Amino acid sequence: MSVALVLRPWSLVLPLVALAGVAQVQAEMPAARREAPVRGVVRPVDQATLSSELGARVVELPLKEGEAFQRGDLLVAFDCRRQQAEHQAAEAAHREARIAYESQVYLQRNQAGSRFDIDVARARAEKARAEADALKVRLDQCTVVAPFRGRIAELGVHRHETPQAGRPFMTILDDSALEIELIVPSVWLRWLAVGATFSFLVDETGATYASHVIRIGAAVDPVSQTVKLIGRLDNPDDKVLAGMSGSAAFERGM
Structure with missing residues (x-):
């Protein structure tokens, strides 16, 4: 008994259509695009x-x-013996001016002084107090x-x-909290936002660190068409020092 194999045209077309559909879907799926690396400098927060x-x-x-x-x-x-002596003299001058003011108040109560004399004495006491306070501030330094x-x-x-x-x-x-300062093309603001991740390759150590954007500059440089970014290393180690430089690599969806 022989069996004849009959191939219908649609039986070959359907697999081809399915394969074409898969290829179209794959082409439409977003792919990661690696942007050109940009230079950055490690700097301390404080x-x-x-x-x-x-x-x-x-x-x-x-x-x-x-x-x-x-x-x-x-x-x-610092050796502040001279400043200390000046402060002591100013405190003594204030005490003297205060005594003069209190004497004028006493005289007025006994109808032996004038309001003008009291006002002058009060102003001199306040001036002496201010001078003593100014010297105290210098002592704090x-x-x-x-x-x-x-x-x-x-x-x-x-x-x-x-x-x-x-x-x-x-x-x-403060070397315990470090940031990365980057200058990137301003056109990146179309897709770049706070929280975006990137890898940072430190020139001096050769190590790469996962990082993320924490701040975006407030203004774009109209001449260079660039903007400043501030990033932070996710897990830095004690080998990374302020002033080191490196390259930051960003990826974005297409």
Whole structure:
């Protein structure tokens, strides 16, 4: 008994149509597109440059460049004996002016003084109080304590030296919280948003770190058509230091 195999045209067409449909769906599925890497710089979240208006000699400098400190630790102390003496003199002048004012009040109560004399004495006492307070503020600058935990990044003074008034002598930074500053094409704002992820390859260590965008700049540079981004490393280690640079790679859906 022989069996004849009959091929109908539609039996071959249907598989081809199905395959074509799968190819069309795959073509329509969004694919990840890797953008050209952009350069970035690691920077600390907290950083401060210290200077002094005292013009006084350094008497304590417990830390050296690169050493770590905790919040509230002493960073530098100045010789403020002259400022202390000036403050004591100002306090004495205020007490004297206060006594003169109280004497004028007493005289007026006994019809021996005038309202004008009282007003003048009060003004002199208030002026003396303000001068003493101003000198107290200067005394508060005689010791500088750390406003946050971190490390000494730069140190431009030694013990027994007198830093120039107003000139920075120390830079401190918090190396426990680092950010990445990036400059990217402004056209990326079509798809880029806070929370977008990227990988950051650090030049100095050769390591790559998962990162994400935490802030987008408030303005676009109209000349370069770029915008600033601030990112954060998800799991940094102690090998990453402020000032290191690298390349950030972004991917976006098509």
